[in-house]
Amino acid sequence: MPDVVVVGAGPVGTLLAGLLARDGVDVQLLEKRATAGGGSRAIGIHAPVLAALEDSGLTENLLARAARVPRGAARSRGRVLGVVRFDRLSSRFPFVATLPQAATEGVLAAIAPEPMRGVAVHALDPRGERIRVRAGAADRSIEIDAPIVVVASGSRARELVYRPGVVPIRRYRDRYLMTDAAVGDRAGGDVAVVNLEASGVLESFPLPGGLRRFVAWDPSGADPDPRARSARLREALRTRGEPDAADAVVEATGFGVRRFVAPRLRRGRLFVIGDAAHEVSPIGGQGLNLGMLDAATLAPLIVAWTRTGEAPQAELRRWERRRVASARTAARMASVNTALGRALPRPADDVRRAAVRAMLARPAGPVFARAYTMGFDRDA
Numbered sequence: 001m002p003d004v005v006v007v008g009a010g011p012v013g014t015l016l017a018g019l020l021a022r023d024g025v026d027v028q029l030l031e032k033r034a035t036a037g038g039g040s041r042a043i044g045i046h047a048p049v050l051a052a053l054e055d056s057g058l059t060e061n062l063l064a065r066a067a068r069v070p071r072g073a074a075r076s077r078g079r080v081l082g083v084v085r086f087d088r089l090s091s092r093f094p095f096v097a098t099l100p101q102a103a104t105e106g107v108l109a110a111i112a113p114e115p116m117r118g119v120a121v122h123a124l125d126p127r128g129e130r131i132r133v134r135a136g137a138a139d140r141s142i143e144i145d146a147p148i149v150v151v152a153s154g155s156r157a158r159e160l161v162y163r164p165g166v167v168p169i170r171r172y173r174d175r176y177l178m179t180d181a182a183v184g185d186r187a188g189g190d191v192a193v194v195n196l197e198a199s200g201v202l203e204s205f206p207l208p209g210g211l212r213r214f215v216a217w218d219p220s221g222a223d224p225d226p227r228a229r230s231a232r233l234r235e236a237l238r239t240r241g242e243p244d245a246a247d248a249v250v251e252a253t254g255f256g257v258r259r260f261v262a263p264r265l266r267r268g269r270l271f272v273i274g275d276a277a278h279e280v281s282p283i284g285g286q287g288l289n290l291g292m293l294d295a296a297t298l299a300p301l302i303v304a305w306t307r308t309g310e311a312p313q314a315e316l317r318r319w320e321r322r323r324v325a326s327a328r329t330a331a332r333m334a335s336v337n338t339a340l341g342r343a344l345p346r347p348a349d350d351v352r353r354a355a356v357r358a359m360l361a362r363p364a365g366p367v368f369a370r371a372y373t374m375g376f377d378r379d380a
Contacts, residue, residue, distance in 0.1 A: 002028040003306045005133050005146040007160070008153025009033075009115035011042075011104055012274035012291035016152060018112035019056060019299035025306050028144060029115040030135065032153065036109075041101050041178070041253075043205060043213055044069075044285030045292075046373045047093040048380035052296040054092075061107045066097040067208045072192035072372075074360060076353050078241070081196070082360025084369045096192070096285075096373060098207050100180075124149060124160055124270060131269055148302060150271040152295070155260070155279050161272045162262060169279075170259040174338055175218045176283070177233040178255065181248040184210045195240045196356060198349040201341030202240045203283065214245060215283060217341050218254060229254055257281045257338055261327045265294075265320045273298065278327035281334035283341070289374050290330050294323050297379050322378035329376050 006017045009031035017029040045062060053059045070087035073080055087094045119142060123134040131149045135142040151157055183189075195202040200217030207213055216236040223229055229252040237246035260279040265272055274291030281287075297319055305311050344352060359368055374380055 001130070002026045002144070002146050004028070004148045004150065004302060005030065005131075005144055007121050007133070007149065007151045007157060008274070008276075009036075009109075009112075009117075010152070010154060010274070011101065011108060011288060012295050013150070013152035014105060014108040014112045014115075015053075015058075015292055016150060016273070016295035016299055017115075018058075018108055018110075019295065020302060021113050022056065022111055023299075023303045025303055027113050028146065029113050030119045030121060030133070030144075031115040031117045032120045034118045036102070036105060042282055042285050042288035043098045043100060043207060044288070045097040045099070045104070046285065046289045047089070047091040047095075048374045048377050049289050049292045049296070050093040050097060051091075052293060052379070056111070058107060058111070059093075061110070062099065062104065063097055065103045065107065065208065066099040067190065067206045068095040069098055069190055069192050069206055070095045072194065074194045074196060074356050076196045076349075076356075081353060081357045082365065084360060084365065084372065086369055086373060088366065089369055089373065089375070091373075091375075098205055098213075100207065101288075103208075121153070121157065121160060124151075126268060126270065129269075148269050148271070148305065150273060150298070150302075151276050152272075152274045152291070154275040155258075158260075158272075158276050161267075161270065161276065167260060167262050172257040172259070172281075172338055174342060175221055175254055175256050177216045177218045177229055177236070177252045178214065179230075179233060179249050179252045180207060180211050180213050181245045181250075182210055183212050183245050183248060196340065196349075196352060197240070198344055198346055199236075199239070200343040202236055202242075203341075204242070204245075212245065214242070217343060219343060222254065222256070226251060255282065257283075257334075259331050259335065261324070261331050263324060265323055266316060271298065273323075277323075278331065280327070280331045281338050283334070283337055286330040286334050286374070290323075290327055290377070293326070293374075293377060293379050297323070326377045326379065329378075330374070333371055333376075 072084040125132040234246040273294035
């Protein structure tokens with residue numbers, strides 16, 4: 001019987017399993033996907049996560065593969081509204097590190113146990129001092145008992161822990177188009193750019209290897225036609241002065257935005273972290289960073305529990321309060337970002353431009369930079 005079962009081998013579950021295994025905890029990592037990859041495509045890792053992982057050596061390996069973004073610029077109608085200076089934050093890591101999620105998962109997987117893949121967990125059955133994990137793999141059933149179980153497998157596994165409808169899910173009307181395009185080296189290539197126009201936002205983030213991530217507000221909703229999505233994104237890029245990126249678009253994916261923040265992350269020996277516990281807009285990487293901080297701060301408490309046989313109850317209650325409060329803060333920030341990026345009539349767009357200009361000027365500018373980079377997380 002393992003000490004801990006972690007459900008989900010995405011970035012959050014893999015990180016937790018790796019940190020536990022590094023300290024001698026016997027971990028069984030379960031994953032529904034038969035192969036790695038898929039799921040979220042978050043790219044930004046913020047300073048609090050880099051600081052939390054530094055002692056493990058993961059930060060050094062992540063930064064060796066990442067691009068560093070020292071600042072961001074907000075533009076509209078061909079003019080700069082303001083600049084966000086991450087490089088002026090009082091932080092050990094005054095930048096946003098960006099790298100493809102597959103690269104992030106590869107770094108984290110290097111210290112984690114090999115997951116048991118193709119395993120779909122369908123029930124968690126508490127039995128006194130252990131929890132029975134009921135799952136299925138191919139044509140067989142699997143049952144695993146463990147003293148501690150952590151669900152870190154994203155929003156689809158939420159029903160394993162929370163009854164449907166008990167915690168409300170807010171579904172926004174906003175949808176976005178996204179692609180990674182090869183644009184090569186360019187002047188100011190390390191700057192993140194947010195173009196705010198009456199027709200909606202276009203965001204552009206540097207990635208390693210001459211790539212940039214482009215995300216555009218999509219007026220057409222959930223369009224199943226991939227060619228139509230690509231055409232709309234190309235048009236958005238051309239009208240924002242990105243003709244080279246428009247020509248480089250191979251395909252575009254679409255996604256919506258939901259908000260879910262659970263009030264509890266623990267029930268006895270069962271924990272839930274990452275998107276299963278709190279789902280916010282993926283723009284800005286808030287969700288990925290929330291989940292990674294969940295894992296980084298929970299790991300030492302589980303290690304202490306497995307070593308002593310006694311749950312550190314006071315510390316676990318404090319952990320839960322801090323992570324829930326942090327998720328609520330990130331959700332509010334994500335809601336503001338979502339509202340700012342919508343298409344607006346010209347008079348309302350004029351008001352938005354003035355508000356963003358004021359937001360990014362002193363003294364508010366440094367506060368916005370800190371908020372964007374998870375500086376108000378309770379564990380930052």
